[in-house]
Amino acid sequence: MRNVKLLICLDCNSVFNLDYEWKECKCGHSKGKYIDNLNAIFEGDAAVPLGFSNASLITAINNQPDQGLGEEFTAFVIPRKCPTFRKNDELDKPVM
Numbered sequence: 001m002r003n004v005k006l007l008i009c010l011d012c013n014s015v016f017n018l019d020y021e022w023k024e025c026k027c028g029h030s031k032g033k034y035i036d037n038l039n040a041i042f043e044g045d046a047a048v049p050l051g052f053s054n055a056s057l058i059t060a061i062n063n064q065p066d067q068g069l070g071e072e073f074t075a076f077v078i079p080r081k082c083p084t085f086r087k088n089d090e091l092d093k094p095v096m
């Protein structure tokens with residue numbers, strides 16, 4: 001199961017998932033979209049790509065506590081050079 005790709009915009013703190021149509025944050029400085037079922041692209045100097053571990057998110061949802069502390073799951077900041085989630089102005093550059 002692939003992980004969920006998201007963007008956070010550092011200008012407006014929007015966190016949003018992606019779709020096959022361009023989606024953008026509230027302030028419009030960050031946007032992204034899937035280009036197929038694995039690869040995504042994004043634009044904007046304020047945009048930081050995030051990933052949610054799908055398996056750990058589902059486990060956490062299934063173990064949602066009634067009260068007390070929340071159930072943690074794995075989220076991560078995707079590396080600057082990621083072949084499956086690339087900044088749009090770097091599409092012509094080879095991935096190191």
Ligand SMILES: [Zn+2]
Nearest residue numbers: 009012025027
């Ligand atoms: Zn924004």
